[in-house]
Every structure is written in C-alpha cells, then in structure tokens.
Amino acid sequence: MTAVDVGKRFLWRSGGPRARTLKQMALRGFRSAPMQEHWAVRGVSLDVKAGEAVGVLGHNGSGKSTLLRMLGGVMQPDEGAITRVGKVRGLLELTTGIHGDLSGRENIYINGVIAGLTRREITARIDEIIAFSELGEAIDTPVRTYSSGMKLRLGFSVAAHADPDVLLIDEVLSVGDLAFQKKCLDRIHAIRDGGCAIVLITHELDQIEHICERAIWMSQGRCIAQGAPGMLVGEYRVAMDVETSLRAPKDVEALVLPSGVRLVMGENRFGSLDAEIVDVRILNAQGRPVREIAPGAGLSVELDIRAHKPIHGARACLSIGRGELDDVLDLNSERDGFKVGDLNGDARVRIDIERLDLAPGPFEMSVGLYEAEWRYSYDYHWRAHPLVVEGDKPDRGWLGPPRTWRRL
Template sequence: MNGTIIAQNLGKRYKYYNSQRPATIMEAALSGFKFMQSVQKFWAVKDVTIEIAPGEMLGIIGKNGAGKSTLLQLLGGVIQPDEGQVMIAGRIGALLDLAAGFHSDLTGRENIYVTAISAGLTRREVTQRLDKIIAFTELENFIHLPLRTYSTGMMMRLAFSVAVHTDPQVMLVDEFLSVGDLAFQTKCLNRISELKAQGCAIALVSHSPDQIKSLCNKALWLSRGQMAAYGDPETVIQQYVDAMRLETRKRTPTSHPSVKTVSGFELKVNKNRFGSLEAEVLSLQIQTPNQDSVVETYGGRPLRLLIDYVAHSPVESPIFGISISDTKGVNCYQTNTSLADVALPTILGQGRIALEIECPNLETGQYFIDVGIYEKDWSYSYDFHWQVYPIIIQRSNTLVSASSPSQKWELLSV
C-alpha cells in the first residue's frame, strides 16, 4: 500500500577511532599502522521496530545524540542498516539536510528543477507547478539569484516547498521546522497536516513535546539509539517528561542559600525550587501592559510577565515556560517558548524575557504563576519555581478561552 513506512529490528553501528589516527597514508606508514584500527563500536540505532500507515504521523523525540537523525536517514535510504530492514511504499519527500540536492552556483529556480526531477517529477510537471512552488516560498524577488546568496531560512523555504509539491506519499522531516520565521513555520505545519489528511505517511523529528502531541498519531521516544517508549503520543510524552523530572531532581543541589521573593515567599531547593541552577530565575514580575504591578486580575485581561534570569555559563537554546496552578498544586494552564515556536539564542550572564498574555478565565480564587528555564531538549530544568508568585484571578463574564489565550514572548536583553 502506497504511503507506508515499516522498519523491523533496525540497527546502525559506527566505529570509534583513536584520536591519534593518522590523517594520511604516509603518517600511517611511519607509525607502522599502529593507530589504524578502530578502538570500539557503538550502536547509533538498535532494535527499532515501527510502522506508519497512510495518513499517520509519527513524532520522534529524544535528547541530542539519541539517534533520531540516524533513524530518519535509515528510513530514507541515505544510509544502510547493519541490522534489520526498511520497507517504504510510495514516493518519498525527505527534509533531512538543508544542503542535500542543492547546488550553490545554480539559481533558486534552477535548483527547483534539479531537486524536483530528482524526486521523480518530469520536467513538464515541474514547469506546470513552478509558479505554485515559488509562491509558497515567498522568494519571488530572489528566485533568479544563485543559491550561495541565500540564508539558511531561505534555503529551508525552497527545500520545503519543493518537497511538498512533488506529491509525496511518505514524508521524512528532521527538525526542519526549527529554521525560519514563525509565520512560515505555521504555514509549513498546515501543509504537513494537509498531506497527512491526503494519506501521506509522515515521520517527524521534533524537540517539542507539545508539537508531537498536537500533530501526531504515534510517538517514539529514542534513548541512546533504542526505543524507550512507542505508541500513544500522550502516554509517550508523559513518560518522557517524567524522566526529565527525575533527571531534574538528580541535578538539583542538596543545599543552596534560600531566597525571599518580593511577595514574601521563601525559595528553597528541593521544596519549591528544582533544577541544576546552571541558569537561574532571579525574579518574576507580574504587571499590566502599563507596567503597573498586579496582585489581582480578571480572566481575559492582559498580563505582562517579566522574567529576569542569569546564566552562569553559556546555555544553548533554553526553553522558558510559565504555568498557573491552584492552591492544591493542580496545573490549570501552561505555555512555553517551545510551544509558541520561539527559538532563543545562547544566553550568558543576566537578561530578561517578557511574556504578554491574556489571563486564562479560571474560577475565582488564588493561584500561583510558576516559572522555569529548561534544557533545550527538555532533558531537565535549569531552574523551576513552584507556588511562590501568587495572583488572585476573578472569573470574567465575557467569553474568554481558558486553554489557549493569545500570547507573545519577547527576549528583551541577553
């Protein structure tokens, strides 16, 4: 059946070589070929069995180095397995490498022809679809320029547009949607959803648990190349998040000076503060858009949350998040920069990030705004403050969404 991906007991093994391995034949001969042998072997992917039917999407999640990209390369036939087998039925649209299939000296238009024909279209079919492909990229003013003048985001637009206009029955997407602006990312996600509805089988690597839960029928959590969990996205993601919480507790210092918040609460590690503290939340200010302090508000009213932080060493692509919990600790609402598709740069030293949001329309009562900084793969928390920033929320009589109010994240200083 076209639009099917099946992998059975898939495995890929690589070799480690000695750091003193000769770079040339001459160096090898002079050393008596002493360091030519591999030191050890490791499995990048081991015993992976999955099946994606037509119209299904598999979300693949895991830490960096877990084997996610290797698995997609195996599925796409870019590399061959050392164990197991892959069966793909249908035309493949693969977004595994921005540079794959592109020629830097050719124009964007010429590259469309080269990559689309390589994907299985005839020249006539490419010509018939050319205007649609270019329009989707929104690069009309640059399409006649050589590719070497394109930014990474522009190349992503071109590659994605070609891939989704070649009638793929199978799509392999490797963290591609982390490149480019938010509006185009949303456009890409909408197009992927359309392909899924048309019967395309899709494998998507993502660092966003929320993205996988909202888009995918199945989820695979890879850990050190092996299947840690596979099946229902809600269940798999919960297991992944639980593992992150356990890792956070392991990394949280046993002792650390307590801190008083402006609201009078005392922050204590392993009580209401958890994380490695490589980066710390210094304060959370709850304000109106006019920068007046807020202790009470109504559902639907705008809030401005200012998070001051310090990173004691470079922290790559952190995730900032807030949640609202009631006095019993029940989580009523949450959001984060990953869910909002806001990619942050490496942070070091002190900085500030702001979130402008409509307050969720919850039942009248006291709540707490919880705040955290997380490792880019959600592996653990750098710092998480729980139930120390109180706010009273009055239920509004106007119709306001309790689950998805509008929001805007902004990095003010770094």
C-alpha cells in the same frame, strides 16, 4: 513503510590518532589498534501505514536521526530489513541542494527534480510553491541574498509540494514566523490526510501530540516504549522532570531579577543551577527594555548567564504562552542551528525575532538553559516574564497576522 529489527553500527580504532608516516609507525609499532564498535540503533522495528503519522522522541544521541536516515535510504542498516513503498521524501536539511548563485525560482526547479518531480509537474505548481514561500519579488533574485529564514521557507515550500508517499521529517517544522509555522503544520496535516505516511522527529513534544497517531521513545539506540502520543509524551516529560528534580539544589532562596521578577525553586524555577540565568531583558527594535509591544513588532531577548563550572554544549530555549495552556511559540538554539558554546563564568545570549504576529493581550515568556542532550535543565524560568501585545480589543485567538478586509 516497515522496518524490522534494524541496526546501524559504527566502527573506529582506539588508541589515539592513526600513524601517517613511517617514522610514526616505527615509533608506535606496526600493529593496528583494536577496532571499537558502537551501535547507534539496534533492534528497532517500525510500521507506518498510509495516512498515519508516527513521532519519534528521545534525547540527542538516542539514535533518532540515524533511524530516519536508514528509513530514507541515506544509510543502509547493518542488520534487519527496511521495506519502502512508493516515493520517499526526507525533510532533513531544508537548505541542502540550494545554490546561492541561482535565483529562488531556478532553485525550485532543481530541488523539485531532486524531490522526484518532472519539469512539467514543477511548472504546473510553481505559482503555488512561490505563493506558499511568501518570498514575493525576491523569488527572482540570487539565493545568496536571502536571509536564513527565507532559505528555509524556500526549501520547505518545495519539499511540501512534492507529493511523497512517505515523508520523513527531522526538526524542520518551526520555519519562519508564527503565521508561517502554522501554515507549515497545516500543510503537514493535509499531506497526512491525503494518504502520506509520516515519520516525525522533533523536540517539540506538542507537535508529536497534535500530528501523530503513534509515538516511539528511543534511548541509547533502542526503542524503550511505544504507544499513544499523549501517554508517551507525558511519560517522557515526567522522566525529564525527575532528572531535573534530582539535580536541583535544596534550600535555594528566591531570586529577584533586576526586572523585579521573583523566581522560586519548584514553583516557577527549575534546574540544577550549575549555570544560572541571572537576568532576562526584552528589548524593542530600538534596543530599549519593554514589557509591551505592538502586534507584528520585532523584539530581542537577552539572557545573562552565569556558569558555576565549565559547561559544554548547553542549549537555550524560549517560549511564549498563557498560564497552563500550550505555548504559541517555542524556540530553541539547537533547532535554529545556533551554538551557545562553552560556558564558564559570565556570558550573554541574545535572540532577535524579526516580527511577532501575536494577537493583542497578555502573554508570559519562559526561558531556559538545558544540558547538551536535553536530559535536564540547568535553569528554567516558567511563565516568569510578562509580555503584553498592545491593542484595545484582545482577540479570542492567539495569532494576529497582518491582514486587510475588502469587499469584492
């Protein structure tokens, strides 16, 4: 797939709401307000070869999703040209096209046809799709009874078995629990290694580093840099850190949370502090505060927030890892479709995790509150909240999915 100097322009009229009646026209005059234009994408070129994955990073509003929709044919460019080879499949909205009154099995056939498969091809691989989705007996019940996570697993399972020549992915790889997320990533690797060209948009910078051979950085609709993922992701993180550092207040005293955690600016706490996370509670399934959980147990995390000025469109995030190593879990409210809402004064945000399939051992949790376009953090606690997964013998790995050994 090749894109050469593509651009997408949106037009609107300025000067307030459009006159809809003769009276409004008479009062305002019959002249139309002048047209305003905005180039969401302009002058972007991209060449993705078979078996290659290219990551696209940038803040919200930088033009990433508009570019992906042009590549997929959902939008047509206003300038430049796009050349597509083979079957193009987009993982943009996994639940689009899923009908609630039909069973999961029936939806597989419908969405498989939409993805370009014949009925015979769907029948030949339906057992594999169902097994991948891990929906079990629920596959023959109406989708309206599914949880949001079950619907996402169904949508991804169909899309991941459609054998596209070009795969476009927009923020959909963190589906389900940790074990299922790993399976999704393994499937993407297999699709790429099978000769599929992949364009990936995600806020998960680690995914760009692990999956992609090249990356491009977009800002205000233009490509401002491209190169090796490790280099580009590093520069992007530095830019975010610089923005956060410039906004950080000076001479802030250490904050001791009710849990006893001590936060020090510049060490394990970063942000402008326009809004603060004043307490973090980790709760077990019974709603009691804990620092230890059993492998595979569910938990909830509550963030008490205090906004010192009106804030619109904040994003919340939570990750779990160990020391300087990569996170084993990285969640954010935007990707999960949750809106924190406007903040002004005190508020509380809670995330419920159905099960956490981590191996026994010590972990640390990071939590954060970010500006609407992820340009900087209001308050970020790095590796500040300990969490222990119980077990006599800590595993060498990080995941601990349910399992059974047997001899056949």
